[in-house]
Amino acid sequence: MPADEFALIEHYFRRDSGVAAEASVALGIGDDCALLEVPAGKQLAVSLDTLVAGRHFPVDACAEEIAQRALRVSVSDLAAMGAEPLWVTLGLTLPEADQDWLEGFSRGLFAAAAELGVALVGGDTTRGPLTMSLQVHGAVNPQQALRRDGASPGDGVYVTGSLGDGAAALALILDQAQAGDEARQYLLERYYRPRPNLQEGLLLAGLASAAIDISDGLVADLGHICQASGVAAQVQVHDLPRSAAMLQVADEGQQLSWPLSGGDDYRLCFTLAPGKEERLQQLIEQQQLMAYRIGDIVSGAGVHCFDQGRRLDITATGYNHFSND
Numbered sequence: 001m002p003a004d005e006f007a008l009i010e011h012y013f014r015r016d017s018g019v020a021a022e023a024s025v026a027l028g029i030g031d032d033c034a035l036l037e038v039p040a041g042k043q044l045a046v047s048l049d050t051l052v053a054g055r056h057f058p059v060d061a062c063a064e065e066i067a068q069r070a071l072r073v074s075v076s077d078l079a080a081m082g083a084e085p086l087w088v089t090l091g092l093t094l095p096e097a098d099q100d101w102l103e104g105f106s107r108g109l110f111a112a113a114a115e116l117g118v119a120l121v122g123g124d125t126t127r128g129p130l131t132m133s134l135q136v137h138g139a140v141n142p143q144q145a146l147r148r149d150g151a152s153p154g155d156g157v158y159v160t161g162s163l164g165d166g167a168a169a170l171a172l173i174l175d176q177a178q179a180g181d182e183a184r185q186y187l188l189e190r191y192y193r194p195r196p197n198l199q200e201g202l203l204l205a206g207l208a209s210a211a212i213d214i215s216d217g218l219v220a221d222l223g224h225i226c227q228a229s230g231v232a233a234q235v236q237v238h239d240l241p242r243s244a245a246m247l248q249v250a251d252e253g254q255q256l257s258w259p260l261s262g263g264d265d266y267r268l269c270f271t272l273a274p275g276k277e278e279r280l281q282q283l284i285e286q287q288q289l290m291a292y293r294i295g296d297i298v299s300g301a302g303v304h305c306f307d308q309g310r311r312l313d314i315t316a317t318g319y320n321h322f323s324n325d
């Protein structure tokens, strides 16, 4: 058992993750600051996510899976910006220095870091209720970053994969639904190890007019694009991609409400000008990415959903932390 905070950091977190981004770390863990080389001509993309036990993940979830999920969810913001991942810093608050927990957590963290290509370059360790903050840093070409404010009327609205899996997985974890073995395995993998759509983001940078990663539900997150861009979106609910596993777990209402307003999917939602459609089709045919057209950007405000010509009333607009319900 490490004797103190410094020994703990040394033992569990000062490790070479073996990723290419290590080359840009002039000074890593152990000094007052890390010293990092930003690639020439790039802009630095920075994002911070905080996860609280009992709020963002089940309190008794396995430490390795918590770390895997935390890093993947954080890196998803870099994907949504069209950035290439480089570094991560970790703010870790622990109720106690539990060796098994730290062993599992650091194993999950370094496994995910190796897969996603980020180097852990620093952090802070404190005692308190289990919470983690991860700040991810990436590099993006100036003028090509996938911002939320670039959508225009006439653009198509797309998503990169099935929606509603995160909500279905959470229902399983909370014992509120049942599934067969195969569906359960697929959904739990989607929840604990979501794949940040990094490749998709890099391909869409300079191509899509706006993008966001879907963490709080399609209606809420597409709503952020609409608000930032000063436009409205029309979504055709029959075009929403849905997995067989989600459909198996969901009841009739959930088959629609989960894809529209369930969270934790981490697909990208993006908009595309009509002149760029051909290029997107090429990328799809070359199997470089998947994209499903689910609607259109129009003038106005808000996200409006249609079911075979009929307008749907969406009451739940996703997950909003400071709302009263």
Ligand code: ADP
Residues within 6 Å of the ligand: 009, 013, 028, 029, 030, 031, 032, 033, 034, 090, 091, 092, 120, 121, 122, 123, 124, 125
């Ligand atoms: P300071 O007191 O100067 O803030 P700390 O004692 O908090 O420094 O941290 C010592 C070194 O260990 C720093 O380089 C810091 O970035 C790193 N560090 C602390 N906690 C973590 C952690 N959980 N993960 C990675 N690096 C960490």
Ligand code: MG
Residues within 6 Å of the ligand: 124, 125
């Ligand atoms: Mg400190």
